[in-house]
Amino acid sequence: xxxxxxxxxxxxxxxxxxxxxxxxxxxxxxxxxxxxxxxxxxxxxxxxxxxxxxxxxxxxxxxxxxxxxxxxxxxxxxxxxxxxxxxxxxxxxxxxxxxxxxxxxxxxxxxxxxxxxxxxxxxxxxxxxxxxxxxxxxxxxxxxxxxxxxxxxxxxxxxxxxxxxxxxxxxxxxxxxxxxxxxxxxxxxxxxxxxxxxxxxxxxxxxxxxxxxxxxxxxxxxxxxxxxxxxxxxxxxxxxxxxxxxxxxxxxxxxxxxxxxxxxxxxxxxxxxxxxxxxxxxxxxxxxxxxxxxxxxxxxxxxxxxxxxxxxxxxxxxxxxxxxxxxxxxxxxxxxxxxxxxxx
Amino acid sequence: xxxxxxxxxxxxxxxxxxxxxxxxxxxxxxxxxxxxxxxxxxxxxxxxxxxxxxxxxxxxxxxxxxxxxxxxxxxxxxxxxxxxxxxxxxxxxxxxxxxxxxxxxxxxxxxxxxxxxxxxxxxxxxxxxxxxxxxxxxxxxxxxxxxxxxxxxxxxxxxxxxxxxxxxxxxxxxxxxxxxxxxxxxxxxxxxxxxxxxxxxxxxxxxxxxxxxxxxxxxxxxxxxxxxxxxxxxxxxxxxxxxxxxxxxxxxxxxxxxxxxxxxxxxxxxxxxxxxxxxxxxxxxxxxxxxxxxxxxxxxxxxxxxxxxxxxxxxxxxxxxxxxxxxxxxxxxxxxxxxxxxxx
Numbered sequence: 007x008x009x010x011x012x013x014x015x016x017x018x019x020x021x022x023x024x025x026x027x028x029x030x031x032x033x034x035x036x037x038x039x040x041x042x043x044x045x046x047x048x049x050x051x052x053x054x055x056x057x058x059x060x061x062x063x064x065x066x067x068x069x070x071x072x073x074x075x076x077x078x079x080x081x082x083x084x085x086x087x088x089x090x091x092x093x094x095x096x097x098x099x100x101x102x103x104x105x106x107x108x109x110x111x112x113x114x115x116x117x118x119x120x121x122x123x124x125x126x127x128x129x130x131x132x133x134x135x136x137x138x139x140x141x142x143x144x145x146x147x148x149x150x151x152x153x154x155x156x157x158x159x160x161x162x163x164x165x166x167x168x169x170x171x172x173x174x175x176x177x178x179x180x181x182x183x184x185x186x187x188x189x190x191x192x193x194x195x196x197x198x199x200x201x202x203x204x205x206x207x208x209x210x211x212x213x214x215x216x217x218x219x220x221x222x223x224x225x226x227x228x229x230x231x232x233x234x235x236x237x238x239x240x241x242x243x244x245x246x247x248x249x250x251x252x253x254x255x256x257x258x259x260x261x262x263x264x265x266x267x268x269x270x271x272x273x274x275x276x277x278x279x280x281x282x283x284x285x286x287x288x289x290x291x292x293x294x295x296x297x298x299x300x301x302x303x304x305x306x307x308x309x310x311x312x313x314x315x316x317x318x319x320x321x322x323x324x325x326x327x328x329x330x331x332x333x334x335x336x337x338x339x340x341x342x343x344x345x346x347x348x349x350x
Numbered sequence: 351x352x353x354x355x356x357x358x359x360x361x362x363x364x365x366x367x368x369x370x371x372x373x374x375x376x377x378x379x380x381x382x383x384x385x386x387x388x389x390x391x392x393x394x395x396x397x398x399x400x401x402x403x404x405x406x407x408x409x410x411x412x413x414x415x416x417x418x419x420x421x422x423x424x425x426x427x428x429x430x431x432x433x434x435x436x437x438x439x440x441x442x443x444x445x446x447x448x449x450x451x452x453x454x455x456x457x458x459x460x461x462x463x464x465x466x467x468x469x470x471x472x473x474x475x476x477x478x479x480x481x482x483x484x485x486x487x488x489x490x491x492x493x494x495x496x497x498x499x500x501x502x503x504x505x506x507x508x509x510x511x512x513x514x515x516x517x518x519x520x521x522x523x524x525x526x527x528x529x530x531x532x533x534x535x536x537x538x539x540x541x542x543x544x545x546x547x548x549x550x551x552x553x554x555x556x557x558x559x560x561x562x563x564x565x566x567x568x569x570x571x572x573x574x575x576x577x578x579x580x581x582x583x584x585x586x587x588x589x590x591x592x593x594x595x596x597x598x599x600x601x602x603x604x605x606x607x608x609x610x611x612x613x614x615x616x617x618x619x620x621x622x623x624x625x626x627x628x629x630x631x632x633x634x635x636x637x638x639x640x641x642x643x644x645x646x647x648x649x650x651x652x653x654x655x656x657x658x659x660x661x662x663x664x665x666x667x668x669x670x671x672x673x674x675x676x677x678x679x680x681x682x683x684x685x686x687x688x689x690x691x692x693x694x
Contacts, residue, residue, distance in 0.1 A: 065625070066622055261621050277605050277608065279630060279631075280603065280632040281412045282412035283412065283634060285630070287630070
């Protein structure tokens with residue numbers, strides 16, 4: 007067993023866009039585990055937009071606390087238990103947990119993180135690729151599933167717009183909605199992503215740069231939309247409010263347009279909340295862990311039957327984690343962004 | 351029976367604040383009623399903020415259509431049936447309907463208005479003052495009741511902020527919330543209204559001008575609020591989002607701060623919808639007519655027991671309807687604003 011652990015830490019609070027110079031790979035001895043702790047060697051890291059918010063010096067009330075200079079990055083990850091003093095875990099167990107961005111994680115039994123993802127969870131892959139438990143059968147799948155079923159209460163007759171539809175969560179949401187019989191519009195910010203949405207996912211899709219959000223929505227949904235799954239915020243949220251039909255619903259999952267140092271564009275006309283009796287609800291997957299079983303049954307069924315496309319953009323080696331994060335934040339990845347750790 | 355009807359019409363689309371010159375009192379013969387129509391002599395007019403939106407040249411999608419120059423104003427009203435060719439109504443019946451701002455209304459059976467208030471409804475006052483069926487036992491009561499019970503799903507342990515709490519709807523909402531055991535904060539824009547809230551309604555109250563919304567909320571609800579009943583919009587809505595606790599709820603009933611030619615102040619930090627998992631829902635009472643029975647039972651009980659204060663600001667004579675409307679929009683009235691028509 008190697009003696010050295012490497013973990014990505016915040017070197018300095020980013021000003022504007024995140025750069026690789028804001029992060030530092032720090033080496034340290036692999037710690038000894040204490041009572042009830044397990045030592046996990048990470049195999050897959052989930053590269054998610056929300057980490058970017060925590061790298062700023064303050065985070066909004068209710069959100070995950072900021073990561074300060076000198077502190078390690080965290081994020082959803084999969085790994086193998088290689089040492090244990092916790093009777094609930096055996097060496098060789100595959101676990102999901104939130105101590106990503108490092109080779110080795112020492113995980114205790116304190117629920118010292120958020121959203122129910124604090125404690126490690128043993129994964130039975132049931133023959134599926136393990137990293138799917140970070141994607142469609144894990145947090146991404148739960149986010150998409152909770153948004154559609156609980157927050158939006160999607161009906162078959164709905165027209166739903168999914169923003170960032172070529173992203174890790176959006177691509178799953180768009181397909182669940184389609185497979186449940188709804189009419190789906192997906193938006194993305196690059197021609198290759200729009201092509202992916204049309205060709206691979208088989209949904210109506212548009213590039214939000216071209217011509218404009220309002221023109222694209224007017225063309226693809228001339229009678230308006232019933233529901234909007236928001237991952238972008240800003241001008242997307244404003245356009246959704248303008249194009250929702252009376253009693254329309256919005257599930258607000260994120261606002262990635264404002265995460266990486268860019269000012270938000272577009273203030274929604276909020277009076278439409280009254281005039282159209284809109285319902286707007288923010289949510290995080292961690293509040294919907296009780297849906298994990300039904301999500302895995304439904305999404306697992308789609309995957310097994312070959313009805314759902316699951317696309318990954320994989321970066322190899324822990325050294326590439328910042329590159330993966332920057333690429334994902336810049337909109338250069340398609341589908342789920344992952345970092346695969348070199349096995350030694 | 352007099353031969354002349356008077357009704358307020360829009361003389362010109364208001365620019366900026368509404369003035370009495372924008373309205374004109376038009377005389378015309380009382381029309382003959384046709385098959386299935388009734389002729390109603392109005393006795394009470396409800397003076398409500400929402401009419402102001404309709405006097406602009408466009409109204410938002412989903413809202414009541416604009417009233418154009420030359421067209422009569424409408425609004426909730428009570429009146430007595432004085433002639434009938436509709437077998438469901440007898441001479442002498444007290445009815446509520448939406449053809450206010452006039453002495454006499456000819457009402458057919460077409461549901462040609464919105465929100466379920468299109469058709470006249472016969473009122474059995476059960477010994478209550480009739481105008482209460484425009485106030486706490488009518489639309490105002492239903493608005494307040496639907497907001498608290500259905501939209502906000504108010505719990506006894508909640509701290510709820512009611513804006514425009516000295517208004518026709520707000521005063522009822524604040525008291526229903528208090529009588530159901532919640533902690534209530536009320537805001538208003540004048541010292542006499544704040545005094546009314548404290549002395550008459552017995553709730554914690556503040557003037558939103560003094561010192562600031564944020565300072566007042568921080569002082570009166572240092573741990574944040576759970577629910578907000580929005581009648582004001584703008585900076586009030588922004589302050590509510592800032593002060594809501596995680597999983598807080600907002601019922602958006604109106605945005606009166608922006609109705610009368612004033613630009614909205616204050617853009618909310620919408621990322622808090624995600625970070626705090628907020629739920630924001632717009633509504634109009636007309637969508638909750640099915641709650642009328644339970645509302646009347648509960649609110650009628652409070653009124654009969656003397657537990658609810660119901661304050662009215664009454665203007666006399668149809669000629670005073672614009673004065674009443676301008677006073678209400680300028681925040682100069684307390685409680686429900688009504689216009690009582692002179693009986694002849």
